[in-house]
Amino acid sequence: MTTRSRRESITFKHPFRLASIDRLLPAGTYDVVTDEEMIEGLSFASYRRVATMITVPCAPPHGNSMEMMSIGSLELSDAQRIDASAPNDG
Template identity: 70%
Template structure:
């Protein structure tokens, strides 16, 4: 089965939370990786999402390492909407 990964950077202007991550994350740019697999048997290339992960700073005391955490794309969109709706400082 053919798979591909898409990477994008999302930026949060305020501290934020995403369901599945048990801590408040600081504002900043975050890499989001989406894995997709090709749907076989079609006469055109079509892919379906099979996983979405976000790279976040590791929880203390691990220091400056990063963690890749699986998240729901809906939860990511909710966090982005809340961040965009937050009042500017």
């Protein structure tokens, strides 16, 4: 099966939560990796998402380290929508 990975940076302007991570994450820019696999048997190239992961700071006391956590694509979309609609401070 053919797979591909797509990497993007996503910026949150406010602290945010993701359902699959049990702590508040600080505002900032995060790397997100999406793995997709090719759907076989079609006459054109088409892929389906099989995994979405985000790199986040480790929980204390390991705050200087980073970890990659598996998340749902819908929870990421929801967090981005909430962040975009949050009032700006200042």
